[in-house]
Amino acid sequence: MKPTVQGLLLRLRGLAPPLARRLDGAVGLGWDGTALTVRVPEGSWSLAETGRLRDGLARAVRAHFGRTAGLRLEPAPPEPERLPFPVLASKVWNHVGFWVWDADRFGVLAVPKPRYLDGWLPAARARGDRAVDPGGTDDVLWTAGEIRPGNPEDAPAAFLDPLADLCRQRRSYIQFVTPFPGDAMADRLEARLAAGRDWGTPATPGPVLARYTGRLHYVSARRPVLGIRLARQRLAAG
Numbered sequence: 001m002k003p004t005v006q007g008l009l010l011r012l013r014g015l016a017p018p019l020a021r022r023l024d025g026a027v028g029l030g031w032d033g034t035a036l037t038v039r040v041p042e043g044s045w046s047l048a049e050t051g052r053l054r055d056g057l058a059r060a061v062r063a064h065f066g067r068t069a070g071l072r073l074e075p076a077p078p079e080p081e082r083l084p085f086p087v088l089a090s091k092v093w094n095h096v097g098f099w100v101w102d103a104d105r106f107g108v109l110a111v112p113k114p115r116y117l118d119g120w121l122p123a124a125r126a127r128g129d130r131a132v133d134p135g136g137t138d139d140v141l142w143t144a145g146e147i148r149p150g151n152p153e154d155a156p157a158a159f160l161d162p163l164a165d166l167c168r169q170r171r172s173y174i175q176f177v178t179p180f181p182g183d184a185m186a187d188r189l190e191a192r193l194a195a196g197r198d199w200g201t202p203a204t205p206g207p208v209l210a211r212y213t214g215r216l217h218y219v220s221a222r223r224p225v226l227g228i229r230l231a232r233q234r235l236a237a238g
Contacts, residue, residue, distance in 0.1 A: 161203045
């Protein structure tokens with residue numbers, strides 16, 4: 001079977017998670033038979049990080065496609081509010097859960113992609129973030145709670161149940177987005193989220209959680225997207 005770009009992504013998720021995380025920010029991945037082309041928006045966290053880890057990515061490309069395979073990084077037009085590619089590529093009616101935390105509390109702002117992309121983003125561009133009202137609808141959910149100081153990975157145990165219930169009611173599926181916290185913390189967050197989805201909670205069996213809740217993806221911590229900014233505002237307000 002011929003190697004594919006999808007196969008490369010699966011390989012990276014299993015063997016080199018830091019590389020897979022950076023590729024979440026790509027706007028295009030293509031294999032032309034000789035080289036993998038990665039298109040990433042100019043000025044983005046993902047472009048800077050992919051460039052920094054270019055040697056490791058090039059080795060992974062050769063290991064997957066063959067020892068003569070090349071790698072090209074191409075800047076795309078800037079998109080500071082862009083969501084990670086896997087989130088955008090999922091079904092149009094699915095939810096996005098913007099996951100934030102401070103010293104001892106967490107919050108997740110869950111919103112359907114159509115409401116976020118076609119409503120909240122245009123409103124924020126026209127009148128500023130404060131013009132966006134994240135509440136008042138039955139398909140948007142804010143869930144928050146306490147965590148042990150410095151342990152944001154505690155949060156999935158509290159938020160998986162209400163978010164899975166929301167998606168079950170709305171016939172949706174939720175993927176999570178958070179500001180990139182570094183690879184060590186990302187490992188902890190992903191492990192706890194995966195454990196919750198695999199094993200379930202006292203209230204929700206694992207197969208149900210796996211049906212309605214997805215993986216964690218990353219955006220810039222320095223220039224967070226609108227959903228992260230709104231979630232931080234909500235968390236700060238208590």
